[in-house]
Each structure stands twice: as structure tokens, then as C-alpha cells.
Amino acid sequence: MPIYNAPLNDLGFVLHEVLKVQDSALPGYEDLTADFTSAVLEEAGKLARDVFAPLNEVGDRQGCVLENGVVRTPEGFKAAFDTLREGGWTGLDCDPDYGGQGMPHVLSTAVGELSVASNMAFNMYAGLTHGAYSAIHAHASDALKAKFLPKMVTCEWTGTMNLTEPHCGTDLGLLRTRAEPQDDGSYKITGQKIFISAGDHDMADNVIHLVLAKIPGGPEGVKGISLFIVPKIMVGDDGALGAANNLSVGKLEEKMGIHGNATCVMNYDGATGYLCGDAHKGLRAMFTMMNEARLGVGLQGLGQAVVAYQNAAAYAQDRLQGRAVTGAENPDGPADPLIVHPDIRRMLLDQKAFVEGARAFALWGATMLDDYKSTGSKDADGMLSLLIPVIKGYLTDKGFDSAVKAQQVFGGHGYIEEQGMSQFVRDARIAMIYEGANGIQALDLVGRKLASDGGKHAMAFFEMVKDFLKDNAADAELKEQFLDPLKAGSKDLQAAMMYFMQAGMKDPNAALAGSNDFMHMFGHVALGLMWARMAIAAKAALDAGTGDAAFYKAKLATGRYFMARIMPETQLNLARIMSGAAPVMDLPAEAF
Known part of the structure; x- marks a missing residue:
């Protein structure tokens, strides 16, 4: 059986010696002392190693089963979910007004790595619930938040996101699920959604679905999409569970991986739903x-x-x-x-x-x-x-x-x-x-994010790197091994951005054909910045004679490897980008 051990030393190093969260003025960060985060992560690490990781292979081999309309999860999943819930882990960074602990998201992210590394499929049940919680918390009425959030924070009820339909994935303007207004202010939701992770299971008392649908008479395309809260089981004003809603699991998908997570086809047959946020503003609510x-x-x-x-x-x-x-x-x-x-x-x-x-x-x-x-x-x-x-x-x-x-x-x-x-x-x-999909991420980066707010944030990133290089240039060894490679990568990234601005105006395909390379180039530079920051922290610790010297020496050696062997890939990325659209677009479609 594979092993898993929580990388506690490295998490502590990044949090406290690189990011220095304990010194931040952000609300809640005053609680993030090294002793506190160490205690939290140690317990989370034990849970990941001893409870979640042993079930990873079980979930892969057994998968989920649809029996009489109910999804059964793999052996041991329910007991593990109870353990997760009872420990309060599901509400770590949630609003205390709804039963959460109000911790910063950075701590939740550190804990999340341990959970997802030990058992990704299992982690998704709570992870998707947190996403649904966040959308409801940001956009729903106070009454709906009071009705649904407390038990979603504890994962007594779990949540899902329902976007994709059989005929439309990324292009949500094509979706057909409709929402008919009712006299009592609710809506009747009718349609089919596919690829719904954690769409049903036997580990919680209710599943709260967030469903994108169109209200008849609304604008065409994505401007007419609204977001609805659709519970599997109806919830009374007193919070008590009532009758089953008019929705069902049509089938479970057979997948390449994450077998322990139920990926469902969801059928809505006039199911009762409640508008979350403003009508026709569903994408904005979802994208929150x-x-x-x-x-x-x-x-x-x-x-x-x-x-x-x-x-x-x-x-x-x-x-x-x-x-x-x-x-x-x-x-x-x-x-x-x-x-x-x-x-x-x-x-x-x-x-x-x-x-x-x-x-x-x-x-x-x-x-x-x-x-x-x-x-x-x-x-x-x-x-x-x-x-x-x-x-x-x-x-x-x-x-x-x-x-x-x-x-x-x-x-x-x-x-x-x-x-x-x-x-x-x-x-x-x-x-x-x-x-x-990652191709969409690359298009979003090049087509939207670079130009956002007049390119302000992209330029701020380059200025951040430039200032960092200038502030640390006095250390000759650091400069040669870390700063100079980072500077070269950053220049390649800027050159690619300038190419997009110049060539992309004449031929948009010239920019889009290089979008994947640009995303990877940006990743190399971002990790290069992280490695340079980690190198400074490691050198400082070695100079001070504190901590585990072997750990810091290994950190520096690994960082030198990244700078020498991986960072130069930006040159290849740039060469591909500057080849333009022709190599990608010249072949006629019928020749493929």
C-alpha cells in the first residue's frame, strides 16, 4: 500500500519563514502563530495519514454504487466522514455566524493539501460543499443562509455545483435547464445536469444542489442564467427535513479515476428551487x-x-x-x-x-x-x-x-x-x-486577465519581481544562482506579453495559439519567484544557525535545480509563442 506523510516541516517553513503569516496585519492572522499552526497541521496530518489515506485504494477499487436511487459510497467512507465532521474540520474557515471557526483561508488551504493528497476522491465531498457554501454565503438572502448554511458548515448536509449539461460544457449560454416561477416565490427546476461530483451519497442527511437555469422570458445566452438552491430533501422553516424533492440520480459515470467520488447525472423534474442572488445574474453569483x-x-x-x-x-x-x-x-x-x-x-x-x-x-x-x-x-x-x-x-x-x-x-x-x-x-x-479545462484557463489568462483593469495587475506582477530583484541584488551568490535566472524568465514573460499586444491586435489567433505556452511560462516565473523567496529564507536560517540545517541545505539545492534546469524552459515557450498563429492554423480542417 502506498505511504503518505504530511509535509509538516515544509508547510511550517512556507507559512512562517517565507510568507511570514504571523507578522501580517490581515484580520485573523494574529492567531497564526507557529505553535498554533503546527498543532492544527499535526492533527490534520494524523487524520490524513491514519484515516483518509488507507481508504484511498479502497475507494479506487470499490467505487460508488447506485442502488434504488441512492448512491452508496465505498466501505469506510461514511465513518471517515463522520470523523472529519466531528473534528470540526469542515468549518475551519467558515463564518462563525453559521457555526464556522473563522480561521483564515491560508490555514484551510494548508490543511486542504493534506486531505487531498491522502485521498482526493474523499476530499471532494467536503470541498464541493465549501464551494456551495461560499456562493450561498455571498449571494443568498438572509433567510436562505439561515436555513441552509449551518448544516452545510458542519457537512451534515453537503453541497454540489450543477453547471454542465449533455450538450454544453464551457459554453453555458447553450444551457436548457429552466426555472418556472411559482406563486410562493419558489421556482420549479426542470432539466438534466451531467458530471455532478458528489451529486448523491450516503454520508449526509441532505444534499444541497446549486443549479444554473434560465427563467423563461429572460435575456438570451449567458445573460439570462440564474442560480438556484435545490435541496435533495425539502427543508421546513424550522430547519426540519420534509419530503423528497423532485430530483433523482439518472446514473453514475464510470470514470478514469476518482472512483470514490460519485459523479452523477442529475435529473430535475419540476424540483423546487430558490433563487440565489439576483435573477439573470447566476454566472456572477457562481463566479464569486x-x-x-x-x-x-x-x-x-x-x-x-x-x-x-x-x-x-x-x-x-x-x-x-x-x-x-x-x-x-x-x-x-x-x-x-x-x-x-x-x-x-x-x-x-x-x-x-x-x-x-x-x-x-x-x-x-x-x-x-x-x-x-x-x-x-x-x-x-x-x-x-x-x-x-x-x-x-x-x-x-x-x-x-x-x-x-x-x-x-x-x-x-x-x-x-x-x-x-x-x-x-x-x-x-x-x-x-x-x-x-486548462486550455480555457490559458485563454482566460491571455484573452481577459492580462488586459484586466488596463493591464494594471500584470504590470504590478512585473514590478513586484523587479523590486524583489533590486532589493536582494547585494548577495552575489543569491544573484547568480537565483535572481539572474528569475530575471531572465521574467524578461521572457514580458517579451511574450508585448508580442501579444502587438501581433494580437492584427491577428487574435497569434495570441491564442501561444496561450498555453504563456500560461506555463507564467507558472515557471511564479515558481521561480517562490524559489528565490525560499532561498532567502533558507540562507537566513543557515546564517542564524537555527533549525534543521540539512532541511535548509536541501531547500537551496532543490531551488538551484529549479533555476538551472526548469526556469530556462521559458525560452522554449517564448520561441513557440513568437512563431505566431501560422504553424497552428495553416493546416486545413479537412486534413486532420
Whole structure:
């Protein structure tokens, strides 16, 4: 069975030595002392290791089953969900007015990594509930919030998001689900939704669906979409459960991965629903929580890379195979461990450099979300909105790539199900598709986010990097090993942006053909910034003689690898971008 151990040292390092959350003036951050976060993460780590991780393979093998209209989850899931709920983990960063603990989202993100790495499919039940909670909290009436949120915070009731229909995915303007107004102010929802994660299960007393639908007579296209709260079981004004609503699970999808999560076809046959927010403003309501949701999906890419890397690193240390070309390093054994071979080390360092840089990137993004939520900072919201397509797209692309490399370290044994590496690869794959496929993330980044507010936030990112380079240029070793590569990557990124501005005006395809490369280039630069910040923190700790010297030396060595071997990929990205649209668009459609 695969192993999983919470990376507590690294989480503490990023939170307190890199991001220095304990020194932030943001509301709630005064509670984020090293002792407090350490205690929370240690308990969360035990739960992930001892309760969730052992069920990961069980969920993969058993999957979910639809029996008499009810979805049955894999063996042990319900007991684990009860444990999660009883510990108060589901309301960690939720509003205290509805029973939450009111902690900052950055702490919830750190805890979330542990949960998603140990059992991604299981984590999704609570994760989707949190997304539904956030949309209701931001847009529903006080009466609806009072009716639904307290038990969603505790996950006594779970939540879903219903967007996709059989004939429309990304293009929501085509959706057909309709909502007929009723005399009592409610609506009758009729239509079919597909790919609904956690659409039904046996671990909660109710499921609260958020459903996008059109009210007859409203505007055409996306401007006519509204958002509705549609409970599986009706809820009285006193909060008591009543009769079943007119909705059902049509089928469970058979999927490549995340078998432990129920992916449902949902049928709404005149089901009672309640308007959440303003009529015809459903997309705006849904997109309120998109930054949070896409940060969570980026975390899924990271989480699968983390657990896959842990197992690959352990296997490489233990598996004996061949001899080091420079001479036997295990002379008393029949062969040397895999770790002696340069190509194995290359694959492991690709993974290690990614997961540690991505962890810092995701947590940095969470601090911006906290800033916006607590202070309303438009600058924080703008910067996060710029970076979210990168967090979602780059982290899930590279997370899948890391899981594949981890599988490769195992050789033929990685292809055998009992090793567990196949599951990490299969589970990681979906994160590149849902919550906005990564091609859409790249288009959003290039087509919308770069120009947002007149390009203010993109320019602010470049200024941030420029100021960082200037402020730390006095350290010659740091400059050569970290700052100069970061500067080169940032220049490539700026050159690509200038190309889009110039060529894209004449031929939009010239920009869109390079959007995926630009998203990855941005990811390299963002992780490069994180690695430079981590290098400064590690050097400071070594100079002060505090903490675990081996940990900080390993951090610096991994960062040097990222800067020397991964950051130069921006040059390739830039060359592809500047080739323009012709290589992509010249081939006639009928020639494919």
C-alpha cells in the first residue's frame, strides 16, 4: 500500500519563514502563530495519514454504487466522514455566524493539501460543499443562509455545483435547464445536469444542489442564467427535513479515476428551487467563488504530485537496480539503489522542485484571497484573479506530469495496480479538465486577465519581481544562482506579453495559439519567484544557525535545480509563442 506523510516541516517553513503569516496585519492572522499552526497541521496530518489515506485504494477499487436511487459510497467512507465532521474540520474557515471557526483561508488551504493528497476522491465531498457554501454565503438572502448554511458548515448536509449539461460544457449560454416561477416565490427546476461530483451519497442527511437555469422570458445566452438552491430533501422553516424533492440520480459515470467520488447525472423534474442572488445574474453569483474553487483544483494537482513523489522517492532509496557508473555505492549488496542513477534523480528532482515551489505558490495565492475577503482590497483581488488561471492550469498540468514521472521511477512495477502509482496518475488527470479545462484557463489568462483593469495587475506582477530583484541584488551568490535566472524568465514573460499586444491586435489567433505556452511560462516565473523567496529564507536560517540545517541545505539545492534546469524552459515557450498563429492554423480542417 502506498505511504503518505504530511509535509509538516515544509508547510511550517512556507507559512512562517517565507510568507511570514504571523507578522501580517490581515484580520485573523494574529492567531497564526507557529505553535498554533503546527498543532492544527499535526492533527490534520494524523487524520490524513491514519484515516483518509488507507481508504484511498479502497475507494479506487470499490467505487460508488447506485442502488434504488441512492448512491452508496465505498466501505469506510461514511465513518471517515463522520470523523472529519466531528473534528470540526469542515468549518475551519467558515463564518462563525453559521457555526464556522473563522480561521483564515491560508490555514484551510494548508490543511486542504493534506486531505487531498491522502485521498482526493474523499476530499471532494467536503470541498464541493465549501464551494456551495461560499456562493450561498455571498449571494443568498438572509433567510436562505439561515436555513441552509449551518448544516452545510458542519457537512451534515453537503453541497454540489450543477453547471454542465449533455450538450454544453464551457459554453453555458447553450444551457436548457429552466426555472418556472411559482406563486410562493419558489421556482420549479426542470432539466438534466451531467458530471455532478458528489451529486448523491450516503454520508449526509441532505444534499444541497446549486443549479444554473434560465427563467423563461429572460435575456438570451449567458445573460439570462440564474442560480438556484435545490435541496435533495425539502427543508421546513424550522430547519426540519420534509419530503423528497423532485430530483433523482439518472446514473453514475464510470470514470478514469476518482472512483470514490460519485459523479452523477442529475435529473430535475419540476424540483423546487430558490433563487440565489439576483435573477439573470447566476454566472456572477457562481463566479464569486471561482477563484477559491480553482485554487482548490490547483491544490489537487499539487496533492497528487506530493503523494506520488513521496512514494517514488522512498522506492528509489530502497529498490536495488544496476550499479552507479562511477563505482559501486552499495558494495555489500547485489546492486545499488535506484537513487544513484542520474536519470532517476532528474525525475525525482523535477517532482521535488515542483511540489515545493507549487506549495508556496498556492499558499501565497490563499493569502491574497484572505486579503480580498477581509479588507476588500481590489489590488489583492486583481492580482489573485490574474494568477488563478496559472494556479489552476499550471499546477494541474505539472501535477499530472509529476505523477507520471513518479510512476516511471517504479518502472514496470509502476504499471501494476498494487503499487498505487496508477491511481495517482488517473486521479490527477481530471484536475486538468474540470473547473474550466486548462486550455480555457490559458485563454482566460491571455484573452481577459492580462488586459484586466488596463493591464494594471500584470504590470504590478512585473514590478513586484523587479523590486524583489533590486532589493536582494547585494548577495552575489543569491544573484547568480537565483535572481539572474528569475530575471531572465521574467524578461521572457514580458517579451511574450508585448508580442501579444502587438501581433494580437492584427491577428487574435497569434495570441491564442501561444496561450498555453504563456500560461506555463507564467507558472515557471511564479515558481521561480517562490524559489528565490525560499532561498532567502533558507540562507537566513543557515546564517542564524537555527533549525534543521540539512532541511535548509536541501531547500537551496532543490531551488538551484529549479533555476538551472526548469526556469530556462521559458525560452522554449517564448520561441513557440513568437512563431505566431501560422504553424497552428495553416493546416486545413479537412486534413486532420
